[in-house]
Amino acid sequence: MSEPSPHIDVPYELRGGVWANDVDVFGDIDEATLDFIRTDPRDADTGVVVARVALSRWCILALKSKLERFT
Numbered sequence: 001m002s003e004p005s006p007h008i009d010v011p012y013e014l015r016g017g018v019w020a021n022d023v024d025v026f027g028d029i030d031e032a033t034l035d036f037i038r039t040d041p042r043d044a045d046t047g048v049v050v051a052r053v054a055l056s057r058w059c060i061l062a063l064k065s066k067l068e069r070f071t
Contacts (some may be wrong), residue, residue, distance in 0.1 A: 018050040030057050 018037035027033050032055045039047040055063065 020050050031055060033062050
């Protein structure tokens with residue numbers, strides 16, 4: 001029997017999300033930080049971090065497992 005999914009509330013100001021066309025990953029085996037970057041279409045050498053997400057080891061493994069279906 002699977003556990004019920006928790007109710008996840010996305011605050012109104014985050015519902016639109018952000019758009020990124022690059023990502024930078026740094027960290028180590030126990031944790032990682034993902035910087036999602038939007039580069040300027042007029043100047044590929046310029047960009048801005050639109051979201052930064054720090055992940056625990058468990059979250060890294062869960063993300064890897066969920067992304068494997070896209071490959």
